[in-house]
Amino acid sequence: MKILVAVKRVIDYNVQIRVKEDNSGVVTDNVKMSTNPPDDNAIEEAVKIKEAGKATEVVAVSIGEEKAQETVRKALAVGADRGILVKTEGVVEPLSVSKLLQKIVEKEKPDLVFMGKQAIDDDCNQTGQMLSALLNWPQATFASKIEIKDGKLEVTREIDEGLETIEINVPAIVTCDLRLNEPRYASLPNIMKAKKKPIEQLNASDLGVDISARIEQIKVEEPPKRKAGIKVASVSELVQKLKNEAKVI
Amino acid sequence: MSVLLIAEHNNKELKPFTLNAATAASQIDNDVHAVIIGHKCEEAAKALSKLEFVKKVIQVEADYYENFVAENFAPVIVKLADNYSHIISSANTFGKNLMPRIAAALDTSQISDITKVIAPDTFLRPIYAGNAFATVKSKDVKKCITIRPTSFDPCESSGGSATIDKAEASEEFSKTKFVKREEVKSDRPELGTARVVVSGGRGMQSGDNFKLITSLADKLNAAIGASRAAVDAGYISNDHQVGQTGKVVVPDLYIAVGISGAIQHLAGMKESKVIVAINKDGEAPIFSVADYGLEADLFEAVPQFLEELNKLNTIQK
Numbered sequence: 001m002k003i004l005v006a007v008k009r010v011i012d013y014n015v016q017i018r019v020k021e022d023n024s025g026v027v028t029d030n031v032k033m034s035t036n037p038p039d040d041n042a043i044e045e046a047v048k049i050k051e052a053g054k055a056t057e058v059v060a061v062s063i064g065e066e067k068a069q070e071t072v073r074k075a076l077a078v079g080a081d082r083g084i085l086v087k088t089e090g091v092v093e094p095l096s097v098s099k100l101l102q103k104i105v106e107k108e109k110p111d112l113v114f115m116g117k118q119a120i121d122d123d124c125n126q127t128g129q130m131l132s133a134l135l136n137w138p139q140a141t142f143a144s145k146i147e148i149k150d151g152k153l154e155v156t157r158e159i160d161e162g163l164e165t166i167e168i169n170v171p172a173i174v175t176c177d178l179r180l181n182e183p184r185y186a187s188l189p190n191i192m193k194a195k196k197k198p199i200e201q202l203n204a205s206d207l208g209v210d211i212s213a214r215i216e217q218i219k220v221e222e223p224p225k226r227k228a229g230i231k232v233a234s235v236s237e238l239v240q241k242l243k244n245e246a247k248v249i
Numbered sequence: 250m251s252v253l254l255i256a257e258h259n260n261k262e263l264k265p266f267t268l269n270a271a272t273a274a275s276q277i278d279n280d281v282h283a284v285i286i287g288h289k290c291e292e293a294a295k296a297l298s299k300l301e302f303v304k305k306v307i308q309v310e311a312d313y314y315e316n317f318v319a320e321n322f323a324p325v326i327v328k329l330a331d332n333y334s335h336i337i338s339s340a341n342t343f344g345k346n347l348m349p350r351i352a353a354a355l356d357t358s359q360i361s362d363i364t365k366v367i368a369p370d371t372f373l374r375p376i377y378a379g380n381a382f383a384t385v386k387s388k389d390v391k392k393c394i395t396i397r398p399t400s401f402d403p404c405e406s407s408g409g410s411a412t413i414d415k416a417e418a419s420e421e422f423s424k425t426k427f428v429k430r431e432e433v434k435s436d437r438p439e440l441g442t443a444r445v446v447v448s449g450g451r452g453m454q455s456g457d458n459f460k461l462i463t464s465l466a467d468k469l470n471a472a473i474g475a476s477r478a479a480v481d482a483g484y485i486s487n488d489h490q491v492g493q494t495g496k497v498v499v500p501d502l503y504i505a506v507g508i509s510g511a512i513q514h515l516a517g518m519k520e521s522k523v524i525v526a527i528n529k530d531g532e533a534p535i536f537s538v539a540d541y542g543l544e545a546d547l548f549e550a551v552p553q554f555l556e557e558l559n560k561l562n563t564i565q566k
Contacts, residue, residue, distance in 0.1 A: 013493055016512055017380035026381050037494060094349070095358045120493060122376055124361045125340075129319070129349035138320060138425040141346045154428065159342040160441060162433040166318070169424040178494055179487060214358035218371070218384040226519065229540040231531075235553040238525065238543050239561070246523045246540065248445070248502040249469060249564055 001055045001170070003046040004110035005080065006101060007062050008036040009071040010121040023219040035071050038116025040078075040183035041176040045146060046114050047079030048181065054148050055112075057081050061104055063088055063097050069199060076194035077186035083199035084108075088211065092204075094122075096211035098130035103207040105135060110171065112153075117142050117175040128175035138168035144179040250334035251280035254303070255326060257343045258285060258293035260315065265442070266339040268300065268403035273396040274337045275302040275404070276366040282307060283411070284329060286322050288315035298413050301405035311418035316427035317343065323350035324419035330355055330391060335369070340395035341441070352393035359393040360385060364400035378493040378516035399442075399499040433488075440472040440489065444565075445502045448474030448491055448518070449484070452507020452528065452547055456484040461551040462506060468558050470566045474498065474518075476508045492517035507547045510535030527551070 011017065011026070012034040018027040035043075046058045060075035061084040062068040072083035086100050105113060118125040132139035140146075140155035144163070147154045157164045158177045186194070204211055232238045242249045252274045257264040267283075274281045282305040285294045294308045309325050326336060326347075336351060338344035340362040352359035364382070365373035371386045372394065433439075440446065447469065449462040459473075466473050474491040475484065491498055493516040503521035508514060510526070510533055518524070519538045526539035529546050536542040543550060558564060 011377070013513055017377040019381050026377060093358045095353065095356070098353060120378060123378065124359070125345045126349035126352070126359050126361060129346065130353035130359075132320075133323065133350040133353035138422075139346075139350070141319075142342060157342075159430075160439070161430065163431045165428040165430075167426045167428050172424075214387065214389050215360065216386040216388060218386055220376070220381050220383045223375070223379055223382055223519075226524075226538055227540070229524070229536070229538075229542055231536070231542045231544060235543065235545070235550055236557050238541055239554065239557040241541055242502070242523070242525070243561065246502075248523050249558070249561070 001111045002057045002059065002108070003049065003055050003112045003114060004059050004061060004105065004108055005042050005046045005075065006113065006115035006127070007039040007043065007060055007071050007075050008116070008119050009033050009062065009064050009068040010036045010119055013037055013120055019220055019222050023221055025217070025220050033067070035074055036116050036119045038118065038176050038178055041178060041180045042114040042116055043075045043078055043080060044181045044183040045176060049148065050079065059084065059108060059110065061086065061101070063092060063100050063204070065089065072199050073194055074186065076197040077191045078184055082197055085199055085201050086204055086207065087201060088204045091213065091217070092211055093213060093215060094124045094126035094130055095214065096209065097127050098134055099209045100204055100207055100211065101127070101131050102134045103209060105131070112170060113173045115175055117177055128173050132173040138172045140166055140168055140172065141175045142177045143174050144177045146174060146180070250278070251282050251332065252278045252335040252337055253326070253329060253333040254281055254283040255336065255338040255344070255347070256283050256285040256293070256297050257339060258287060258290060260287045260290045261292050263293050263296045264343070265403065266341055266398040267297070268406060269398040269401045270337055270339045270396050271300050271302045271404045272401045273363070273366060274335070277335050277337070277369050280304055282333070284309065284326065286314050286325050288312050294413055296406070298409060298411040299407050300409045303409050303411045306411045306413045307416050308413055309416045309418055311421070313421045314418070316430070318422065318425050318427055319347040319350050320422035320425045321419070322347055323354060326351045327354045328419060329416065333391070335392045335394060337394050337396060339398045341398065344395045348393055348395050355391050355393065357389045357391050357393045358387065359395070360387055361395050362397050363394055364397050378497065379520060380516055437466065438470065438472050440474060440491070440496050440498060443472035443498070443500055445469045445471035446474045446491070446498050446500045446521070447471045447504045447506065448476065448508060449479055449506050450476035450508030451478040451482060453479060453484055459485055461547070464555055465504070465551055468555060469564065476511070476514045478511070505535050505539070506551060508535055509533045510538065
């Protein structure tokens with residue numbers, strides 16, 4: 001079985017987001033970038049399945065600018081066998097990403113495609129489901145447990161009401177929740193070894209997909225500032241304020 | 250053209266967020282139609298027909314619709330889409346799972362999790378876990394939109410008198426099978442929708458001390474939250490985690506106890522209407538978002554809090 005894992009380069013989740021003064025977006029210059037956190041879970045799961053002898057190859061793919069190569073390289077350092085980078089400029093909407101991934105899937109013919117359930121930059125939560133629709137494959141979103149049984153996958157999904165279990169045929173798309181596993185850190189020797197693993201580079205234009213934007217971003221603003229709060233001196237004052245001023249208890 | 254609202258239900262009743270989504274739909278266009286896909290969902294369809302704003306209900310029945318598998322639902326909506334300019338659902342796990350499948354089939358770039366309708370083609374949505382807000386305009390002919398339920402008031406559940414039409418089911422998608430659903434049975438409100446949330450952080454010092462949080466939550470009929478630090482320290486299970494990598498909550502009252510206020514936690518709760526922080530470190534960043542800050546040792550303050558609450562004649566539920 002072959003597993004394709006899609007990884008995205010995003011602003012690190014510990015970085016304080018700053019909006020550009022001209023409201024054209026958020027500041028990304030000189031900001032620490034990392035792999036989208038649930039994409040780390042996706043890679044980890046694929047590598048674990050390979051280590052358990054149930055997969056033969058793990059291929060990491062990223063769509064983004066040249067520097068997204070670092071994100072692919074990191075996936076290689078934790079166990080992916082080879083990488084693919086589809087180079088794009090600027091914002092690529094999930095619909096376009098899923099069309100590009102569809103082309104990669106048609107070429108690579110994986111049995112499973114894993115990715116994070118959501119990217120923490122645009123928070124869209126669309127790509128996996130869209131890819132699954134384009135391929136007419138089953139989808140298992142928000143996966144917190146994956147079991148391979150007789151060529152099928154039994155996946156436990158995190159839903160608002162609790163947990164849901166579904167069984168899907170292969171080939172399939174799985175989008176991973178943070179609870180799926182504990183991503184490992186890359187060891188120094190593995191980071192060195194990853195430098196020798198191949199990364200194929202393609203341009204989005206080579207894949208014959210229209211990735212022009214369908215959504216115009218008019219402006220990006222800071223969230224509404226909270227009114228300055230007050231410090232209360234005692235618990236009784238706090239309770240009085242909550243009861244009589246804020247009227248929430 | 251009209252707006253098509255996708256109803257969320259359990260075949261007996263509507264799920265509450267359908268009412269919030271109906272309000273959002275009505276802000277895009279007056280002519281709101283609602284589709285309900287299920288198995289023996291007559292009662293829920295009737296409830297849908299009574300909603301304020303809903304002008305017409307389309308009911309689609311098949312036994313394989315009983316468990317809301319997105320691969321089965323999407324083709325039904327795609328088939329109905331010709332008559333509509335917008336397709337709307339909630340941005341909860343139901344809508345998140347379903348809508349992108351519809352959007353891809355319609356070759357539409359979906360707009361997720363909107364918090365405001367600015368114009369029928371222009372919306373406000375949070376990005377970077379609410380650390381920034383983007384105003385976006387869709388250039389697609391058909392628009393697929395998911396709405397953040399807590400940003401729209403629920404509509405009235407009575408007053409409407411929509412007709413209920415039946416539409417044909419689509420073919421079953423046989424490659425995905427529902428196995429089971431384990432709903433978390435709790436007397437407590439759900440973290441994502443609770444009116445009050447009481448959260449504990451690393452300052453709790455142990456899982457045992459979370460009893461204090463539980464008592465306070467009991468008293469206020471609140472859901473229990475936690476910071477990532479408290480989860481990582483093993484004080485409480487991770488389904489309680491509030492923050493960028495956990496749940497985003499927007500309650501009327503959020504009480505942060507022994508939480509310093511790391512960026513990733515603030516991202517998950519700073520849109521709450523009223524925020525209370527109890528922390529012995531007066532410099533903790535949580536105080537910068539708190540409406541009411543109490544600089545105190547939580548092990549003294551929380552028991553006092555309980556005592557003060559006991560003195561009140563009534564507590565809102």
